[in-house]
Amino acid sequence: MAWRNPEPKKSYDVVIIGGGGHGLATAYYLAKNHGIRNVAVLEKSWIGGGNTGRNTTIIRSNYLLDANAHFYEWSLKLWHGLSQEINYNVMFSPRGVLNLAHTESQRDQYFQRGNRMLLNGIDAEWMTRQEIARHVPHLDCSDSPRFPILGGLLQRRGGTARHDAVAWGYARAASALGVDVIQNCEVQGLLQHNNRVVTLQTTRGPIGAGKVGIAVAGHTGKVAAMVNLKLPIESHVLQAFVSEPLKPILDTVVTYGAGHCYVSQSDKGEMVMGGDLDFHPSYAQKGNLPILQEAVSAALQMFPMLSRVRMLRHWGGIMDMTLDGSPIISKTPIDNLYLNGGWCYGGFKATPASGWVFAHTIAHDAPHDLNRAHGLERFETGRVLDDKGAGPTAHWH
Numbered sequence: 001m002a003w004r005n006p007e008p009k010k011s012y013d014v015v016i017i018g019g020g021g022h023g024l025a026t027a028y029y030l031a032k033n034h035g036i037r038n039v040a041v042l043e044k045s046w047i048g049g050g051n052t053g054r055n056t057t058i059i060r061s062n063y064l065l066d067a068n069a070h071f072y073e074w075s076l077k078l079w080h081g082l083s084q085e086i087n088y089n090v091m092f093s094p095r096g097v098l099n100l101a102h103t104e105s106q107r108d109q110y111f112q113r114g115n116r117m118l119l120n121g122i123d124a125e126w127m128t129r130q131e132i133a134r135h136v137p138h139l140d141c142s143d144s145p146r147f148p149i150l151g152g153l154l155q156r157r158g159g160t161a162r163h164d165a166v167a168w169g170y171a172r173a174a175s176a177l178g179v180d181v182i183q184n185c186e187v188q189g190l191l192q193h194n195n196r197v198v199t200l201q202t203t204r205g206p207i208g209a210g211k212v213g214i215a216v217a218g219h220t221g222k223v224a225a226m227v228n229l230k231l232p233i234e235s236h237v238l239q240a241f242v243s244e245p246l247k248p249i250l251d252t253v254v255t256y257g258a259g260h261c262y263v264s265q266s267d268k269g270e271m272v273m274g275g276d277l278d279f280h281p282s283y284a285q286k287g288n289l290p291i292l293q294e295a296v297s298a299a300l301q302m303f304p305m306l307s308r309v310r311m312l313r314h315w316g317g318i319m320d321m322t323l324d325g326s327p328i329i330s331k332t333p334i335d336n337l338y339l340n341g342g343w344c345y346g347g348f349k350a351t352p353a354s355g356w357v358f359a360h361t362i363a364h365d366a367p368h369d370l371n372r373a374h375g376l377e378r379f380e381t382g383r384v385l386d387d388k389g390a391g392p393t394a395h396w397h
């Protein structure tokens with residue numbers, strides 16, 4: 001085993017609920033950055049079996065609003081050194097992320113986003129249709145598609161990584177620093193005393209905790225309900241699809257702007273694709289055909305040469321969607337309970353920075369500068385982080 005397989009102790013200084021990338025990264029940085037090593041990560045099934053192991057692994061920091069831009073840029077910087085930091089090859093591949101624009105208003109929006117990125121010290125490039133045709137030769141850059149490509153916003157330092165390796169790497173590095181990674185341990189209840197969580201009721205017995213962090217993504221609402229905390233989060237299914245393996249044809253990540261589809265090619269050669277959420281709340285962790293059809297038709301508008309490629313498999317994960325589309329990394333009204341969630345469909349790229357700032361928030365009982373704007377109170381004060389410009393309309397995120 002790459003990490004120890006300990007029996008749970010009676011109590012810990014900090015217990016993190018959820019052994020996805022975020023929970024494991026938090027435990028690692030608690031030990032590494034803050035010297036807090038009496039820590040457990042409790043995972044109800046196997047580590048990385050949630051969204052961490054189900055996502056399309058796109059990593060980028062092309063955000064509009066300063067608070068998100070600085071947070072995700074710090075994450076991208078951590079990705080660039082992550083394999084060395086945790087001594088585990090997470091196969092980070094800065095192959096670039098290209099967002100295609102198909103209308104003039106979309107082009108203007110991308111100009112605005114690109115300029116904001118440059119002002120924040122983040123790399124951004126506008127590519128013309130001709131440059132895109134050279135950069136991604138298999139894209140249909142002609143006038144034939146229903147929505148011809150006008151150009152695109154490229155972030156070269158973005159890319160992809162191997163999702164499982166991120167969970168395994170953080171688990172091994174955290175375990176080596178003394179963190180107990182405990183699998184098959186579901187938290188079923190949180191017992192409180194004097195506005196503090198004192199005991200976690202788990203399938204492996206009661207476990208005491210000085211501080212508790214929630215990092216359970218799509219199950220955030222369920223765990224928060226254990227302490228009667230109502231959150232501005234809805235859980236929705238997001239699906240991904242992979243084709244049969246092909247020879248190398250695509251060495252970047254491309255997103256379709258006239259619909260919702262993103263495509264990259266895995267190291268095994270599979271075309272990896274994703275699309276929209278299922279727009280009804282659900283905890284069904286599985287795929288279905290209507291969204292697949294929608295995403296694939298968008299992929300074919302971009303890459304008609306994929307039309308005879310066979311689909312290999314598809315699956316779903318449960319997204320924790322916030323009302324403004326930005327994450328919550330925060331203290332809660334319960335004194336020693338901290339919340340990491342609301343990652344919507346973009347939390348994989350946040351993993352290193354999320355762990356970094358959540359560990360800080362737990363260790364200091366106060367937010368880090370990078371997550372000061374991501375507190376729960378923003379939904380009361382109205383200072384929401386609406387990066388997409390969709391307002392408090394969950395179904396547009």
Ligand SMILES: Cc1cc2nc3c(=O)[nH]c(=O)nc-3n(C[C@H](O)[C@H](O)[C@H](O)COP(=O)(O)OP(=O)(O)OC[C@H]3O[C@@H](n4cnc5c(N)ncnc54)[C@H](O)[C@@H]3O)c2cc1C
Binds near residue numbers: 018046317
């Ligand atoms: C199809 C798909 C595509 C995506 N594509 C991208 C992408 O390209 N780029 C990107 O940045 N993000 C993407 N995401 C989002 C990203 O995967 C998530 O935001 C991120 O992985 C969340 O990580 P996490 O550690 O918070 O959650 P998870 O990895 O889901 O970990 C949470 C863990 O908590 C455990 N848990 C739940 N309840 C309990 C309990 N009661 N007790 C103990 N354990 C519990 C779960 O079993 C799970 O392992 C995508 C997601 C999906 C599903």
